[in-house]
Amino acid sequence: MPSAAERTRTLVQSTCSGVLLSPGAEGTRPDQLIADERTVGPEGDVFLVFPADSPVVRAATHAQDDELPAVLEITDVAPVSVPNRIRGRVWLSGWLTQVPGMAEPGRMMLRLEVGEASVDDLWGAAGVEPEDFARAAADPLALHEAELLQHLHSAHTDQMQLLTALLGDRAAAPGRAVPVALDRFGLRVRFVGERAGSTFDARFDFPEPVRDVNGLRRAMHRLFEAASH
Known part of the structure; x- marks a missing residue:
């Protein structure tokens, strides 16, 4: 599974919505707390x-x-329509300073020196040391995850439903299969049942971590092939 530091780094470098909270900016409209650009040094x-x-x-x-x-x-919302769409949140706390001259006219770059970090997502909750966050790398599929999940959901509905065969004891009444998260280690599917409390997640691990979309294509082909036999 991805480490807490990697999951944190992935969300920070993603396009997920993020608000910056600080003294002196109380009462500000939420849209004014969202940066136009966000990068990690x-x-x-x-x-x-x-x-x-x-x-x-x-x-x-x-x-x-x-x-x-x-x-x-930072709040991570599933790019497909499923119950409980919020997949996770990340918090980075630290100290904010200006970086003059690094943004185009009419804008200002601010630097957040990270003192503490934590993540609470589909894997669980964990604290992250600033040094581990600095060393971690974002998941290689992160920039493409939203479109890949949407494609699986819209164009491969029948194949997604085939994954029911790999559920073992939980295959009795799994409901509708919706791809909810994807990373280099595997695919997470939410099986949405009609009865209250019958919705659950299942994780399908790849034989080995994938490095790019081409590797993902091969891994997904093997996964669907295993489900169809």
């Missing part, structure tokens, strides 16, 4: 680009000692 710092007149930038400008405590909260 080689030392594990998170760089955020905001409009220069945003409340977050103003708060950082007036912070004592040029450092503002802040928390970046």
Whole structure:
């Protein structure tokens, strides 16, 4: 399974929605707390680009000692329609400073030096050391995951349903099979039953971790082949 640090890094580098919470920006509209750009530097710092007149930038400008405590909260929502669509959240807390001259006119780059990190997702909840976050790499499928899941859901419904054959004792009344998460280690499917409480997740591991979409295509072919026999 992916480590907590890798899962955290994956969500931070994804297109998932993230809000930056800090003193001095209370009462701000949620859309004003969302950065226009979000990247991770080689030392594990998170760089955020905001409009220069945003409340977050103003708060950082007036912070004592040029450092503002802040928390970046990222919410991961499944790209397909399933019950309980929120797949996870990540929190990065640390200190915010300005990085002048690194953004286009009318914008300001802010640097979040990470002091603490945690993740709560489909794998469970865990704390992450800043050093581990800095060393971790995002999952190689992360940038394509949303479109891949949507494609599986819309174009391979029958093959997804075939995975019922691999459920063992849980195959009695599995319900509708919806792909809910994908990473280099495997596929997670949510079986949505008609009765209350009959919905559950099943994880289908690949024989070996995949490195790219081509490797994923081969792994999915083998998975569907195993389910059809």
